[in-house]
Amino acid sequence: MLFRATSFHLGQLKAKLAKLKRELLTPSTGGGGGTGVGFDVARTGVASVGFIGFPSVGKSTLMSKLTGTHSEVADYEFTTLTTVPGVLTYKGAKIQILDLPGIIEKAAEGKGRGRQVIAVARTCRLIFIILDVLKPLTHRAIIESELDNFGIRLNKEPPDITIKRKEKGGLNVMKTVALTKISDEELRAVFSEYRINSADVTIKFDATIDDVIDVIEGNRVYIPAIYVLNKIDQISIEELDLIYRIPHAVPVSANHEWNFDELLERMWTYLNLTRVYTKPKGRLPDYDDPVILRQDACTVEDFCNHIHKSIMKQFKHAYVWGSSVKHNPQRVSRNHILADEDVVTIVKK
Numbered sequence: 001m002l003f004r005a006t007s008f009h010l011g012q013l014k015a016k017l018a019k020l021k022r023e024l025l026t027p028s029t030g031g032g033g034g035t036g037v038g039f040d041v042a043r044t045g046v047a048s049v050g051f052i053g054f055p056s057v058g059k060s061t062l063m064s065k066l067t068g069t070h071s072e073v074a075d076y077e078f079t080t081l082t083t084v085p086g087v088l089t090y091k092g093a094k095i096q097i098l099d100l101p102g103i104i105e106k107a108a109e110g111k112g113r114g115r116q117v118i119a120v121a122r123t124c125r126l127i128f129i130i131l132d133v134l135k136p137l138t139h140r141a142i143i144e145s146e147l148d149n150f151g152i153r154l155n156k157e158p159p160d161i162t163i164k165r166k167e168k169g170g171l172n173v174m175k176t177v178a179l180t181k182i183s184d185e186e187l188r189a190v191f192s193e194y195r196i197n198s199a200d201v202t203i204k205f206d207a208t209i210d211d212v213i214d215v216i217e218g219n220r221v222y223i224p225a226i227y228v229l230n231k232i233d234q235i236s237i238e239e240l241d242l243i244y245r246i247p248h249a250v251p252v253s254a255n256h257e258w259n260f261d262e263l264l265e266r267m268w269t270y271l272n273l274t275r276v277y278t279k280p281k282g283r284l285p286d287y288d289d290p291v292i293l294r295q296d297a298c299t300v301e302d303f304c305n306h307i308h309k310s311i312m313k314q315f316k317h318a319y320v321w322g323s324s325v326k327h328n329p330q331r332v333s334r335n336h337i338l339a340d341e342d343v344v345t346i347v348k349k
């Protein structure tokens with residue numbers, strides 16, 4: 001007899017699959033995956049960019065050209081066997097670049113050094129997925145699925161779903177929009193598979209069941225990614241036209257240093273950093289040496305702590321010029337959120 005999966009069964013299976021994949025995130029002893037030696041690299045700069053790609057797509061070539069740091073380049077696969085760090089300075093910000101060994105299919109399960117490589121990627125602010133334009137574009141899907149298996153979600157916001165578990169009261173699902181991609185049975189199946197019998201669930205967007213599972217599982221990371229399409233010196237102008245339409249993609253030639261300007265500008269946009277200039281009282285702002293803050297920590301207090309830990313003890317208020325304020329200058333308190341290229345004067349007690 002033909003068996004057709006109901007949405008209850010589908011939900012249940014998806015939850016079971018997610019639980020199975022979780023085991024990948026907990027490194028087991030034994031099995032493949034190498035020793036991890038050399039993967040603990042000192043972090044410098046305000047943010048790290050990790051290079052992920054199949055072997056010989058040109059990761060080390062690109063990293064060497066961008067940073068001036070030597071990383072072995074050769075025409076055989078797995079030339080790079082460990083993390084090779086370099087630093088580049090862009091708009092006054094020191095960005096760490098991590099050249100990594102190539103990964104292959106089933107990397108997340110420990111093939112090659114895949115597990116260590118992806119573990120490094122999980123800690124990066126931005127991922128460059130390097131692709132060879134001469135190779136099939138299916139490589140992109142393989143890499144994405146390997147990262148996905150490791151709980152990395154690319155170019156995606158964390159799902160706007162909250163789940164408050166309770167002792168009793170059953171499952172209460174609040175939807176602020178119509179859910180077109182999830183059925184009630186599927187939701188029930190997932191929560192029952194996770195043995196969550198009572199909870200207040202709020203879903204604030206047209207989520208998929210995978211989004212719900214991600215929130216229940218909880219250990220996901222949401223990282224922006226740029227697809228760096230390398231070796232464009234080997235293709236035709238017509239082909240170049242086509243690949244330019246791929247979202248989040250930047251075509252380059254690492255060998256010839258083509259289109260690095262666009263790549264760096266895109267990197268800057270995706271890193272979403274905030275430059276803040278210091279203006280000592282009665283003097284001109286120091287435009288050469290901005291304080292670089294991350295978007296998730298760019299209050300006046302973050303700015304002060306960045307200059308010196310002791311400043312906040314004497315902090316009275318600050319004056320700000322720039323797009324974060326209505327009047328120039330405007331007096332603000334420690335909680336004020338700064339914007340890119342603001343100028344700040346700190347007034348002490």
Ligand SMILES: Nc1nc2c(ncn2[C@@H]2O[C@H](COP(=O)(O)OP(=O)(O)OP(=O)(O)O)[C@@H](O)[C@H]2O)c(=O)[nH]1
Pocket residue numbers: 053054055056057058059060061062072073074075076077078079080081100101102103230231232233234252253254255256
């Ligand atoms: N035609 C062309 N070849 C390139 C380009 N960039 C890199 N290559 C060549 O591609 C080969 C592999 O380059 P690598 O930089 O070693 O590649 P990788 O991704 O670091 O390789 P693994 O470390 O082995 O994973 C070398 O022969 C490079 O010269 C490019 O822009 N154009």
Ligand SMILES: [K+]
Pocket residue numbers: 055056057073074075076077078079080
């Ligand atoms: K290589």
Ligand SMILES: [Mg+2]
Pocket residue numbers: 059060061072073079080099100101102
């Ligand atoms: Mg390499």
